Amino acid sequence: SLKFLAGLSFCCILSLLSLQSAAQQIGGLGEDLISAKPLSERDFPIVGIDQVAAGIRYDDNDYKGVIRAIGDLRNDIDSVTGVKLAIINNKPSDIDEIIIGTLGHSKLIDELVSAKKLATQDLKGKWESFVISTIPGISNKNKKCLVIAGSDKRGTIYGIYELSRQLGVSPWYWWADVPIQKRTAAYVISGRYSSGEPKVRYRGIFINDEAPCFTGWTQAKYGGRNSKVYTRMFELLLRLRANYLWPAMWSSAFNEDDPENPRLADEYGIVMGTSHHEPMLRAQREWTIHHNEFGNGEWNYVSNKQGVQDFWKQGLERNKNYESILTMGMRGDGDLPMPDAGSAQQNFTVLENIMADQRKIIEGVTHKPADQTPQIWALYSEVLEYFDQGMKVPDDMTILLCDDNWGDVRRLPELASKKRKGGYGMYYHVDLHGAPRAYQWLNMTQIPHMWEQLQLTYDYGVDKIWILNVGDLKPNEYPMDFFLNMAWNPKSFNQNNLGEYAARFCAQQFGAAQASEAADILSTYCKFNSRVTAEMLDSRTYNLESGEFLKVRDAYLALETRALRQYLELSPRYKDAYMELVMHPVRAMANLYDLYYAVAMNGKLTADKDLKANYWADHAEYCFKRDAELSKDYNLNVAGGKWNHLMDQTHIGYRSWDEPKGGNSMPKVFRVKPDEVKPGSFVFTEKNGVVAMEAEHYFEARANAQAQWVIIPELGRTLSGMALLPYTATTDHSALLYKMKLSSQSNHVTLRIFFTCTLPFKKGGQRVSAAFDGAKETVWNINEDLIWKNNYTRMYPSGAARIIESVKVLELPVVNDGVHLLQIQPLDPGVVIQKIVVDAGGYEPTHLKMEESPYKKEKI
Ligand code: REL
Incomplete structure (x- = not known):
């Protein structure tokens, strides 16, 4: 590497330094790799201003997932520049070359290393790291090379998608209909850009509480939760530099619904798990379907030990060749506690025995020591009590700590505690189907709170796994994006740059010119929504007498006006993305505030026998109808109906934690007759x-x-x-x-x-x-x-x-x-x-x- 540095001009060293300092920016990456024209002789033309394009070279024996991502890069460059780069594998070339590959898996990369053209200090033995580097041409010294090299499969894939992102393809291009930036020419500024390792090893999401929205949408669009939808999700995760997924599990069985699901997850590079209460890679749904095939069919380790073990073994056999993290232990059937064995000690013993047996199954199936297979013990709900009371698990097993479903972490390791090989993870929520009241409709999370809790989480040594319950994924794009960025490098965020993150997110989705106004609207709506969830809001939440209710309702209506103004001014190609990420959540929640304010005014004026009560009754009814219209508009019109059903969630009229089964219900309003007026x-x-x-x-x-x-x-x-x-x-x-x-x-x-x-x-x-x-x-x-x-x-x-x-x-x-x-x-x-x-x-x-x-x- 010293040689390489020495070969660079002073100005190149400067640009290299600037790339490295840019790498410290939030999210951990620089934003200035690409230029529309060459800034120096050494800059690498992907497509030059003379419209001459580079070619792509990779080793056919590299990971399939890497080769697949290279296909995405070619398509992305095509979408950006209108030029499809040629693949020049195994042939000599006389053009500039993009060489892509994985260290130790790509002959091309290994040859560059042996020829001392690529330094490996930040690749060798590293986890999910990549380097993007401009170097002189290999076969033709007058030509140039751009190397994207990964330390491992995902490292290379992340490097590929980093180039896509910097060229102007948002990771959300498909999932939020973000338009792809257009460029006639694109140069990679010369230098060596290094990602470093992610600070959290496994970073992922859980698709949960997925009916009616995600379920309805996948059913209508893809005929189920099959690989057509999951490959879209894998790609999104990789573009966001995530690597881990708990799939939908309400009436879904990822591995059975489509056998291509797990195979493609592995091929893409996604590590699969199952939710916190589904042990050994088997979905709860699989037990529901197959339990009669296993012993006496009871989900009970005392009465049906062999049956349950066989069930687990079969699942593990099925998935043994794929990269996975196994959920260990056992809870009741579904998200319920195990039957109490009598005392804490007896409960520990039952669970310890179960885990010991599970590890024997792992060894039997994998023919490797159990500690070679990543495992988690999730301390969700009552399971944390076991941990607090002193139950221990093998050192290689990751202890997955949890929040309270509301984004507040429940327990962290003692600062002075001994390091565990398996370390600690965190399971966090931005969606909940539970107490005191479910929140599943729109994004209800504000970034500052998430940052405050996650910086705490990281500082207390929780860095093995971060997994986020994103509900249906779609109305939670923004907190999901933040969570995964934060997981890559928690230290790149602080209390003062969260606004900058919002602006960067908005610049990526809506263009730089719209970013600051959009970011302010986005952050404000998140703050408003985190005051009280839509499902908990009603006509009594805010104080009517003091003017508080009027103030918050008016503030929300004003925010809607700002959002609408921006929406109207946007160029048409941004409108779907803006509707999905900003406009719809703002207008729908503003309308809900208007509804409940009208109900509150109606109640007060009815009690006063004031005829104006009737205006508010009418207005409440109007808002209620408008709510349905807005959901319908999102479902049927946004992006030409691509997201149909994602706004099907009931959100009005909750009486308990669970949604009212008859759908949204109009809050009661009253009318005053003229002869009652006092x-x-x-x-x-x-x-x-x-x-x-x-x-x-x-x-x-x-x-x-x-x-x-x-x-x-x-x-x-x-x-x-x-x-x-x-x-x-x-x-x-x-x-x-x-x-x-x-x-x-x-x-x-x-x-x-x-x-x-x-x-x-x-x-x-x-x-x-x-x-x-x-x-x-x-x-x-x-x-x-x-x-x-x-x-x-x-x-x-x-x-x-x-x-x-x-x-x-x-x-x-x-x-x-x-x-x-x-x-x-x-x-x-x-x-x-x-x-x-x-x-x-x-x-x-x-x-x-x-x-x-x-x-x-x-x-x-
Ligand atoms: O949010 C959670 O983690 C739980 O409520 C769910 O994971 C829960 O287990 C549910 O999906 C039903 O099984």
């Missing part, structure tokens, strides 16, 4: 030193026979205006009364009334009076000074403000219960009141004259 009777409570009241929320309205109080809806800055009409009638004996409970004990209080701007059309202006609890009235004129003489100082400014503000200090009689009655009387016609603030010291000069204080309607 005006007035509002009673306010002082909060933060004020009582702020919308004028229409009076306690009592008094009028004379010629006039009546009316609400002028929407008038003014906030809710409405109260006026005594007609203005031609007298105002005698008319008043509005406001009832409130004050905590302030003072003898005086400041009254602020906000009137609609009214000019002294009747010479002399309009007068009003006000008094608390029958005390002496204060009388004043609200607008006599709004005349031409004061046009610039008073008249025009009031007109422009559209309000008149009066501030009066009023006597406050002492009352024992703190409940006061404020009476406001118009003494001339033409007075319109918008808002009243009784200021016991807490008034803040806001443009909208403060949020309305809490109120209830007094039952008469």
